[in-house]
Amino acid sequence: MQPLKSLNEICSQPDSLRNDVWEAQLFESCRTSKLMIVDPQPRMGPDHWPYIFAQTGMGSTEPALKVIEWLATQGVGLVLNTHKPAPDYIFSYGMIWNFVQNGEFLTRSESEFSGKIEIEAGAKVQAGSPSEAYLPNYVRRILRSFFTDQEVSNPKVLVMSQDLINYDLCLSLESLGDPPESEHDGIARALSWFLPTHYSLLLISEKGLPPFYSL
Structure with missing residues (x-):
């Protein structure tokens, strides 16, 4: 088994390697890696939601797991490496608390959601x-x-x-x-x-x- 890469190593990989495997490695590394918090106060992202901005390089002393657990209680998302032309990853608040509750940022769903609900006559709900x-x-x-x-x-x-x-x-x-x-x-x-x-x-x-x- 290959040793788990650090968040900084994963975030240093080129865009050409950033596929589902890369994303899974990034998620897994959040369990053991550390972060440097740019500002302890949440900042508004371009989507107008609050985020903590964090970096993954030198000076990273805060365990990512503890940061994520704290964010879940605050209603705040997480952005990695905003000092780059494009952030390495953006975690919505829903992703944050899903990880805290269920151990995964993304839960795959086999059902297709149409935005509507149809209940057939006599169906048990x-x-x-x-x-x-x-x-x-x-x-x-x-x-x-x-x-x-x-x-x-x-x-x-x-x-x-x-x-x-x-x-x-x-x-x-x-x-x-x-x-x-x-x-x-x-x-x-x-x-x-x-x-x-x-x-x-x-x-x-x-x-x-x-x-x-x-x-």
Whole structure:
């Protein structure tokens, strides 16, 4: 077995070698490598979300694992090597807490998400409040803070599944103030930054569905 490369070694590889294997090596190295924090205060990225900027070279003294665990409680993402013309990697907040909870930044999903939910007549649907494993309390706190900033006082959610394998996180349109349909995609894209990449998020009316729960 080849020794695990450091984050700095991995981030020094040319773009031509940066494929899925490279990404997997980078993820694995986050467990053992160290970082240098450029600024302890989060900075806004070009996507307007907060990130901690970190470097992987000389002077790296902070264990990446501890940094990631801290970021999960703060609702902040991570960017590696912003001093380069293009950062080596950008971790959204959803990727951060998915790693803390499940041990992986990206969870592969075999299901295709269409953005809509179709329930056949007579089909059995399991529905309820998000579990701690699915949406931890510290993540719910971060989401509530985001909604408060958007002047949404009581966002409501429901987790639904037709096969107990694939789950949809449903967000009540009524609790959001019934925004026009033209805004739905933008809202969903914004919220996706807070969630693991494999999560299916739906903005949906409560009508005809089981009771929703306060986030």
